[in-house]
Amino acid sequence: MNPPASPPDSPKASATEERRTSIHEEHVKHGGRMVPFAGWSMPIQYSGIVDEHQAVRNACGLFDVSHMGELEMRGPHAGQVVNYLVTNDVGQLAVGQALYTACCNASGTILDDLIVYRAGDDRYLTVCNASNRDKMVEVFRSAAEDHCEFEDRSDSTALIALQGPKAFEVLALAGSDAAKLSELKSFHFRDAVVANIACTVARTGYTGEDGVEIFCAWNEAPALWRHLVELGTPLGLKPVGLGARDTLRLEARLSLYGNDIDETTNPLEAGLAWVVKLGKGDFVGREALEKVKAEPLARKLVGFEVTGRGVARHGYPLRDLQGNEVGICTSGSPGPTVGKNIGLGYLPANLTAIGTQFLVDCRGRNIEATVVKTPFYKANKGAVSK
Structure with missing residues (x-):
């Protein structure tokens, strides 16, 4: 996975000002109703929550999730450091593979839920929730000190999700390389050219449908968004806001940080025991979670x-x-x-x-x-x- 170039218009905001993703003007153009969310101005809906929800279930939807955080670890010990921070076993990942996991504190409660991508032999990218970005930056930066390199790439990276049963039909129209992305396995990713834009595409999502999440440079995201809307609209694609994102993930029983999981909940009671690998070796919260499991x-x-x-x-x-x-x-x-x-x-x-x-x-x-x-x-x- 190649890191996007840092753009000149990365999101900057004062303590009282909401940040905007680089796709903000496209949301407004499509009638998106913008609301504050985790310090960002984000679309809650366009045509309506139910209409957008059904578009994802029956055709496909396009989501701007550029507010999420992207944290990179590099170096010979990067994998060990990331594995120590999370509950799942990062050591089992091959290059080009990802996993869902939790990051806990010493008490065994959840600091955040994450996806970790093994982007190279010694390079790992972790996507965290927007509301937890500052917290997770501090956790990862502190753990990396004297062990590996750390970079917060959130301000240079945009993330767009294309979800639904027709997602790969849309990608098939976005160029010969994009057309081959249907060959990706679940929780695998690779670099690809989508609509003439260099991206990294992962077969992951948060809707219960098949589809992808697409990383690209911050300043190239508006063009990618426009291309995908143009290509997908005849197939039923619609832009989707946070409202339908929530109803989609709830039907699929996917946890939302700040609602279903937080620093008062542990992964075992939250139904996430499957991402807790107590046998992999030491990690933050392991001792506490062993005690939870024993009772x-x-x-x-x-x-x-x-x-x-x-x-x-x-x-x-x-x-x-x-x-x-x-x-x-x-x-x-x-x-x-x-x-x-x-x-x-x-x-x-x-x-x-x-x-x-x-x-x-x-x-x-x-x-x-x-x-x-x-x-x-x-x-x-x-x-x-x-």
Whole structure:
């Protein structure tokens, strides 16, 4: 993966000013309703959340996720340093392969969830959440000191996601090299020329659909965005905002940092035990997580369907059938594809079996809900990934 060149117009902002991605004007041109998000001005929707959601499920959608952070480690010991910081086993990655993981503190709770890309024998790129960029820069920079090189490439790197069953049909129109990207395996990536722009393309995403995430130089992203919109619109492509991004990831049961996971939750109770490799050797939080694993979990993150008349929302209390507050809803909304009101939330372990009934306190009204199997939605093809 070749690092994008640093552009002259990287995002700069004062403490009170929202940053803008390089694609900002394209969002405005397409009628994007801009809102503050993690210090950035981002589109919440264009044509409407449900319309954009269904476009991704039935055709494809285009997302600007350039607000995410990109952190690079380089040098003979870079892999060891990254592996020490995260719960999954980076040592198993081949060049051109990526993995989803968590980064924990010494107490075993989650600082952020990440994707780590092995970009070379001694080069690793980690994508972190926009809201955690400053925190993760400090964690990675501190760990790299005296061991390997560290670079925060966030201000020179743009990231565009193309997601949906027709994503590779769109790429097939973007040049002979882009047409071959359908050969990529899930969680693999390579350098490619897309619409005459040098990019790095990964078969990852956050929607539950097949598709790619495309890295390019910050100042080349607007042209790439315009090309993809032009090529994809006849196939049903639509620009997609943060609103539909949230409903898509919820149907796929993908965690959102700050809602479903944060520094008060550990990966085991959050359903992320599969990214915790206790046998790989030492890493930050390993001792604490070994203790968590040795005891029955007190609570678990579950998926649920609201069977009564109401919509669960982040922060709503969850109650047992006697009305006692026992948990919290972390994410909730109508699911446009599944046609049900769905949510995620933490409940005591004895209330987490499939079919267990409980109540959601919707602004003082106790609404019936049932624990259900997740993901709520699963595509016929493609990887469910972060």
